[in-house]
Amino acid sequence: MSAHHDLLIVGGGPAGLATALHAARAGLDTVVAEPRRPPVDKACGEGLMPGAVRSLAALGLEVPGLPLAGIRYVQGARQVEAAFRHGPGVGARRTDLHGVLHRAVLAAGVPVLPLRVEDVRQDGTGVTVRGTGLRARWLVAADGLHSRVRRSLGLEGRPRGAPRYGLRRHYAVAPWSPYVEVHWGADAEAYVTPLGPRLVGIAMLTTRRAPFAAQLEKFPELAGRLPPQAAATSVRGAGPLRQTARARAHGRVLLVGDAAGYVDALTGEGIALALAGAEALVANLRRGTPSRYERDWRHATRRHRLLTELLVRARLQPTLAPHIMPTAARLPRLFAAAVNALA
Incomplete structure (x- = not known):
């Protein structure tokens, strides 16, 4: 195999596929390397926040699912909720989101090659994937939370704090609320996302x-609302969730999505941030300003990173954690x- 492209994207999850769509529309000769067969599933809360819905709409995409009215915190008899002010979110299966993006990428003429990228070499004019003959002017690492490309380039940071993990399962029961419910426990949160007329997703962060x-x-x-016999899927897990990258750019390699760094799923903005990062990355390549991508990424994610970091730190402090839900209810x-600043 011998091919030379403008852009090689390693990873065909939402971040990589969104990058491919923006790149194709910018006129860049693009190819995606993704060894997994579509649609790709993942342990995910499956709630698309309004910002993610708007980003998908800007790409001409609509993901099937149920409208989400807002976020509700629940702890025993205490509840507090916040409605989304700028349009609804969508509760959508991860496989449906991936399917919509994957079909759009193929329709745009971007090849998705069943390749696992292990070893990349870059020089002043491009990046080569050893053993494949693939070469591109730029390589985008969109290979997820535990990015092999990030690790191979020495960009792996050292996460601080106690590790947190995610678990997800679906139940064939009718949703009882149009809100994403976040149930607060002693050392875990349970996220309830309505996904269909008789389907809810339960994601644990712990x-x-x-x-x-x-x-x-x-x-x-x-x-009590989720009888064991109503379990509709097996359990999927992910983690540790917190991952850091020392930089989003290294020569001709750019990082996007979870590969660019991840704080926590606590505020549910992973997909929205991945879509925003994809747009910023391609915009800088189109303008010929790749060195600005780091700054633009930091700007696009600053609010999320600060608020999520503060909330996770409080969550991990035994003296502060019990006060998060009561404080939200009082204020x-x-x-x-x-909620709306993040959404």
Whole structure:
């Protein structure tokens, strides 16, 4: 195989596919390397925030799912909710999101090659994938939370704090709310996302290494709505969630999506940030200003990184964690402002 391109994207998840779509529309000769067969699933909260819905609409894409009215925090009898002010979100299966993006990339004429990229070499004019003959002027690492490209380039940072993990399962029950519910427990949060007329997704974020069933037992009111026989899928896991990158650019390699660094899934903005990063990356390549990508990435993600970092730090402090939900309930306007700032 011998091919030379403007852009080689390593990873065919939402970040990589969105980058490919923006690149194709910018007139860049683009190819995606992704060894997994579509549609690709992942442990994910599956709630697309309004910002993500707008970014997808700008690409001419609509993902099937249920409208999301906002975010509701729940802790025992105490609840506080914030409606989205600038349009709804969408509760959508990860496989449906991936399918929509994958079909759009193929329709744009971008090849998706079943290749696993392990070894890249770059010089002053481009990047070569050893053993394949593939060469491109630029390489985009969109290979996820535990990016091999990031690690191979020595860009791996050292995450701080206790590691957190994600677990996800679907239940064939009717959604009881148009809100994403975040149930707060002692050492975990349970996210309930309505996905269909008789389907909800339950995502756990936790510092405790334990099976999904054991995690769910810590939320008895929620568990009462989810009989074991209603489980519709197996459990998927991900983590540790916090990953850091020392830079988003290294020569002719640019990082996007989770590969560019990830704080936590606590605020549910992963897809929105991946889509924003993809747009910023391609815009800088089109303008011939790749050195500005780091600055633009930091600007696009600053609010999310700061608010999520503060919330996760409080969550991991035994003296502060019990006060997060009561504080949100006492200050509903502040809670609504934070939700909409992120959404």
